[in-house]
Amino acid sequence: MNHVINQISDIVYSPEGIFDKVNQFKTLFNYFNANYRDFIMNQPTFLSEIRKKLKMEIGFLSPQKKEICLAVYGILLTEDLIDKYSEFHYAEDISTLLDATNKKNICTEDEFVGLLTSFTHCIKMSTKALDVILENLCLIKIKEKDRDLIEMLLIKNNFLPALSEACLEFEVGEFQVDLRFITAIFAYLIEKKVLTDSSDKKLKSISYHYNVIKSKYPLSEGEDLFYDLIRTQLVVPYYTEIEKFILPKIESLSLKQSLSKIDNQEEIGEITSDVEKSEIHPIITFVSGIVEEVLYQNQTVNSAKKQHIERNIAYLLKKGSTENETFTSSTLSSGVLIEIIDIWFIIFSIYPQLVLHLVNLHDYADFTENPENYLQTNRRKIMQQLNIKFRKYISVDEMSIDNIAKAFAKILIEILSNPTIKTIDFQK
Amino acid sequence: MTDSKSKYNIIILNIDSSEEHLPFRSIFNCGEGEEVTDLRDGKEQDISEYFEDEYLQLEAVKYANYDKNNELLKLFFYQFISNHNSVFLLNFFSSNYSDLCINKTKEELDFICKSVNGLFKRLEDQKYERIISKNDQLEILNENLSKLCKYYQWQLFEEQNLRGSDENDAPTPMISQVIFLNCTLKEDNRNLIQLEFNEVSFVYPEVLNHPTYKGIIIPYKCLKQIQKSFMSSNLFSTVKLANFSFFEDLISVPDTAYFKSPETSDKIKIVFDYHFHGEDSLLISAYFIDSRISDSSLLNSRELPQIRRNISAYLETDGDLENAIVNSAFRNWYKVLRVRTEDIEKDHGLDRIVEDKKVDNL
Numbered sequence A: 001m002n003h004v005i006n007q008i009s010d011i012v013y014s015p016e017g018i019f020d021k022v023n024q025f026k027t028l029f030n031y032f033n034a035n036y037r038d039f040i041m042n043q044p045t046f047l048s049e050i051r052k053k054l055k056m057e058i059g060f061l062s063p064q065k066k067e068i069c070l071a072v073y074g075i076l077l078t079e080d081l082i083d084k085y086s087e088f089h090y091a092e093d094i095s096t097l098l099d100a101t102n103k104k105n106i107c108t109e110d111e112f113v114g115l116l117t118s119f120t121h122c123i124k125m126s127t128k129a130l131d132v133i134l135e136n137l138c139l140i141k142i143k144e145k146d147r148d149l150i151e152m153l154l155i156k157n158n159f160l161p162a163l164s165e166a167c168l169e170f171e172v173g174e175f176q177v178d179l180r181f182i183t184a185i186f187a188y189l190i191e192k193k194v195l196t197d198s199s200d201k202k203l204k205s206i207s208y209h210y211n212v213i214k215s216k217y218p219l220s221e222g223e224d225l226f227y228d229l230i231r232t233q234l235v236v237p238y239y240t241e242i243e244k245f246i247l248p249k250i251e252s253l254s255l256k257q258s259l260s261k262i263d264n265q266e267e268i269g270e271i272t273s274d275v276e277k278s279e280i281h282p283i284i285t286f287v288s289g290i291v292e293e294v295l296y297q298n299q300t301v302n303s304a305k306k307q308h309i310e311r312n313i314a315y316l317l318k319k320g321s322t323e324n325e326t327f328t329s330s331t332l333s334s335g336v337l338i339e340i341i342d343i344w345f346i347i348f349s350i351y352p353q354l355v356l357h358l359v360n361l362h363d364y365a366d367f368t369e370n371p372e373n374y375l376q377t378n379r380r381k382i383m384q385q386l387n388i389k390f391r392k393y394i395s396v397d398e399m400s401i402d403n404i405a406k407a408f409a410k411i412l413i414e415i416l417s418n419p420t421i422k423t424i425d426f427q428k
Numbered sequence B: 001m002t003d004s005k006s007k008y009n010i011i012i013l014n015i016d017s018s019e020e021h022l023p024f025r026s027i028f029n030c031g032e033g034e035e036v037t038d039l040r041d042g043k044e045q046d047i048s049e050y051f052e053d054e055y056l057q058l059e060a061v062k063y064a065n066y067d068k069n070n071e072l073l074k075l076f077f078y079q080f081i082s083n084h085n086s087v088f089l090l091n092f093f094s095s096n097y098s099d100l101c102i103n104k105t106k107e108e109l110d111f112i113c114k115s116v117n118g119l120f121k122r123l124e125d126q127k128y129e130r131i132i133s134k135n136d137q138l139e140i141l142n143e144n145l146s147k148l149c150k151y152y153q154w155q156l157f158e159e160q161n162l163r164g165s166d167e168n169d170a171p172t173p174m175i176s177q178v179i180f181l182n183c184t185l186k187e188d189n190r191n192l193i194q195l196e197f198n199e200v201s202f203v204y205p206e207v208l209n210h211p212t213y214k215g216i217i218i219p220y221k222c223l224k225q226i227q228k229s230f231m232s233s234n235l236f237s238t239v240k241l242a243n244f245s246f247f248e249d250l251i252s253v254p255d256t257a258y259f260k261s262p263e264t265s266d267k268i269k270i271v272f273d274y275h276f277h278g279e280d281s282l283l284i285s286a287y288f289i290d291s292r293i294s295d296s297s298l299l300n301s302r303e304l305p306q307i308r309r310n311i312s313a314y315l316e317t318d319g320d321l322e323n324a325i326v327n328s329a330f331r332n333w334y335k336v337l338r339v340r341t342e343d344i345e346k347d348h349g350l351d352r353i354v355e356d357k358k359v360d361n362l
Helices: A003-010 A018-042 A044-054 A063-079 A087-100 A109-143 A147-171 A179-198 A206-216 A223-267 A282-296 A303-320 A335-350 A352-357 A361-369 A371-377 A379-393 A401-417 B102-128 B134-159 B219-229 B233-241 B245-249 B301-317 B321-326 B350-361
Strands: B009-015 B024-029 B057-066 B072-084 B087-095 B174-187 B193-204 B251-260 B267-277 B281-290 B334-340
Touching: A018 A044, A018 A063, A018 A109, A018 A147, A044 A063, A044 A087, A063 A087, A063 A109, A087 A109, A087 A179, A087 A206, A109 A147, A109 A179, A109 A223, A147 A179, A147 A223, A147 B134, A179 A206, A179 A223, A206 A223, A223 B102, A282 A303, A282 A335, A282 A401, A303 A401, A335 A352, A335 A371, A335 A379, A335 A401, A352 A371, A352 A401, A361 A371, A371 A379, A379 A401, B009 B102, B009 B134, B057 B102, B057 B219, B072 B102, B087 B102, B087 B134, B102 B134, B174 B219, B174 B301, B193 B219, B193 B350, B219 B251, B219 B267, B219 B281, B267 B301, B281 B301, B301 B321, B321 B334, B334 B350
Parallel strands: none
Antiparallel strands: B009 B024, B009 B087, B057 B072, B057 B251, B072 B087, B174 B193, B174 B281, B193 B334, B251 B267, B267 B281
16 A cells, blocks of 8 residues: 555665674774874964863873873864864763773773764764755655654664664674663754754753763664664654744655646646657557568558457456446546657657658658657647547447557557558658 | 454563562553553553564464355454563454455554553663653653654554565575364363363374474474464453454454564474364364475475365365375375374374384384
């Protein structure tokens, strides 16, 4: 039923193998390791400025770690990995991170660089993940109305894989991190994205969120906590804000969808130069087979062939269309007829001689001179002719797929039985 | 069968805890118009019996249904069993899908178990710290459970992403043995039809006599497995609680049962066939597909449908079991025919039963 939702929730994140993750971490670590040394060498004035600002906040670190810490912050600023990240928040977050991983006192320098690498990478990844989640939520909300279900889809298919992936960022560096810290990162990112965009609320640090969650939520370890943690700390507090944030997006999306429907309906009246079909429609393949037989192998169209064509086209139409109820309207607004007229034009572009049957005698010379050009400029005329033919074969009350297929087959046979079409061959 | 009947979905959840006031037990029915209803109604359902066996753990059973005239119906019951630490879950639902993906559904139920376990851990901690009361705890548990059940119900019947085949790269397992059971049908005092096993015949390949596989297949436990696949009377009482009157007109028998070895995570599947002989006697054939055993002399489970058709055809026309086996792909396998079920003792291997049988024949 809800195929669309199915597809959306599947694209979220492709979980990479642990080996890929470890390799990724190694490259990032080496990159950071080399970069911070480079940074310390090249940007002493910049560093001393930051140092002045951060003097108190990272005082607990040893001098070497302080240097690393400063250099990484410099890299973050210059390379724009995390935007709007104030130095005080950074200092707080590093201190909290060391708490959350139980590495505050026994952390070697290499481990420290590793931890910072994991941290920056985790934030980068989570920012991207949150964008995907918000987009997914828009699409889910268009399809589903039940709040409970939306919440569950949000937790199970979106936040849960994102949080476990974020956890993995630390695990590959062999750090055991408090799950509440990961949740705090997401809470921070949600606030940054959703709240500050709309209001003047002051942005709070990850550390602040961590402490808030810590005061409310007692446990920190075990994968089985994810559902509860996400529900109570992310979905319940932020749901209404997120909903408000994506509301304009949903409106524009649903508007776009309804607009595209109208566009499709109007297209029939418009003169479009070429039909956009990304793939060859099975009907085209089938019809060109029949046309080839008649045109180049001199086969005749008998009643057996007629039935064969009718059956196949009805089958192919039903396969390709989702709505096979009876069409009540007599206008050509239904999707199937639009599709069929498009198909006819594709067939005409392959075998221009078939148009001869529909061409007015006065235009005969024009047509034979340059059939492609004629097709383009006289699309409306040909379409009218086709419409008249369809009307001839289907009465107003009987617009069903079977009848459309029958009419299609009749028109095809009518065209193919016209001897004049064999007189010209544009391919030669 | 009408649609409303094919939409019953019962979830029974137990949480075992060392504290006095628990276990927490909850039953949900998510049928009829997607509403999740709490079915406890003063009666609590204990499902611990499903988790007692340490040898092989029952994971899922698919039941086929016959009506009074022994005609197969297009209605299936599914039973799933899942557990994570102290959370035990039993799910029972009826549907007309014959193609439910067992692995995917199991994963969903595992997720419910896992989530409830995490939630329960948190609530226990908060209760210990006296932040919430016992009633709060139960309320929060029930609220979350009904949400999880609703989502599960939605996936099962609306999104339908739990259907279809499983894309698994694991090699196809082998047929390890076949058991034929002669049974009689009996009606018990609750008007439910019960099966009584009388005689059992084992058909197994030579490899199973090899010392490596000695402890793996124990006839007594295989019989227990078959017994376990049948619907328990305990579940019947739950089902009655939900007013399933239509149950009594049906004979529900396992179609396929899925077991898991808890130590090695090997999968064992039992496929059942039924041949009715008259009103009250029945021959059950149970084909064991086992991923623990691999040998080039064994038959691949892909050949099973063909073999089943073959044997069924013989049993229906001829009725003679020995003849059916001789004319099937199992002709070179070992046969121990018509052992009385009482004679099978707990720890005896297949070889021992062969010996006993020989003595009997003398």
